[in-house]
Amino acid sequence: MIRRTLLLIPFCLAAFGPLALHAAEPLDLLYDAPTGTATPDATTTSTSTSTSSPTDTANPTAPVAITLDDVYAQARRVELEVQQLTEFEDVPTMEVAEPVRADLLPRHVWQKGYAILIELQVFRRRHDLPVGTVRSVEPLRSLDPALLFEQTQYILTDLAILKARLGVTRAAPPPPPAVNKRPIDVYNLYSQVALDLQALNRDEIGASYVFAEVMRIFEDVNALLYRLGLEDTTFPPEKRVDVTPAQSLAATFELLAEVQRLQRDAGIPRTDFSAFRNRDEARSTDVFNLVGMVLAELQPLKAHLELRREITPPAEYYEGKTPADVDQLLIWITRKLRLIRSL
Incomplete structure (x- = not known):
């Protein structure tokens, strides 16, 4: 069964007990005045433009x-x-x-x-x-x-x-x-x-946090397979030992290529992510960033397949995960996406 997660109500000050709110200057969180007309997703110098109907954007009749x-x-x-x-x-x-x-x-x-x-x-x-x-x-x-x-x-x-x-x-x-x-x-x-x-935080994002985000991709891809009525015949690959962040980054790019293949079939303009290829030594943070881009690219695919209410579940908290765990999960998800021959 596809996991459907309700959005949690954002943090409220009362949830934290009596706070010394006078200790810090309160932030003015109110929007002041409009400076122009909002442009969804096509606000870029790219020659590729996104085509979307008014129903594709949230609250298209907002007065501000x-x-x-x-x-x-x-x-x-x-x-x-x-x-x-x-x-x-x-x-x-x-x-x-x-x-x-x-x-x-x-x-x-x-x-x-x-x-x-x-x-x-x-x-x-x-x-x-x-x-x-x-x-x-x-x-x-x-x-x-x-x-x-x-x-x-x-x-x-x-x-x-x-x-x-x-x-x-x-x-x-x-x-x-x-x-x-x-x-x-x-x-x-x-x-x-x-x-x-x-x-x-005295540290960069570690493998456990990366793994948590890859699990969110796992759930999104399962939602795609379910929507298309495809049986999942894949299985996780054998875990590679001594995997480096550079290898995990390469596996993420392979997964991204599969997502963009499906975007092409769906007529969704694709983004060039070559700038995210690390020119020196890849770090866990680089993998985390590119995994985030994969999640971003899956959202228009889900919208194309009318999965508008299928919100990506929140990340769970993991401990003790390694780059090998991340690498194994990325390769497994790539196998899942290859079950979708075309859209």
Whole structure:
């Protein structure tokens, strides 16, 4: 039976008991004024454009137009709030993220924002704070920037709670205005925030967290097979020993190729992810990022197959997983997708 997971209600301040809310400046989470017209998923310099009907986007008649400039400004607020935490915990100079040069879409930015929320889960565990479920969104053929804006507010709310719990009293300065921003600009800004959070967590995302996200792909692919009425005759491959993150990254690219084969059959414009091929030494974080892109690319496929209500289940918590576990699961899922000859 396909697993259907209800969205959990986001964290509420009351859930954490009486907080010293006066200890930190409250964040203004209200949207101020529209700066333009939102453009779902086609807001990119790519020559490929997504074709979608009004039913493909969430709340297409929203009275307030939210643009990528608005999203970028809120992402800058996220960066500044995280810097408050790094200064509070006296974290040394952080690594500078290398910009990705690609024509990404809003759905890829959403997945990067999801990664920020996972990093905040890691931070919570380090401080023995309760951990909730990261919010997912239903499959859409294209993603409206308004949803990205909503996600920034979830991130900022969690940061406000963390600052209150830790007694961080300094307020972050307001971000400068943003102009003519594209999805890749927000993505690269989030990449820096993710690195800052890894420095704050004293570690990068490990194999157990990567495995948890690959399990979400596993559930999505099972949903595709069920929708198409295909019997799953696959079995997990033998686990390879001494698997490196570079090998796991290569296995993820093989899985991505199968997803994009089906996108081609469905008439869904494909994204060039060659910029994600690590030029030096691959790390677990690189695998985590590309696994996120696979999840993002599965969503328009699910929408194409009218699985709009089949929301990707939240990640479970695993311990003790290794790159070999990740590699084995990736290869198994690739075998599952190859059962779908065409769409």
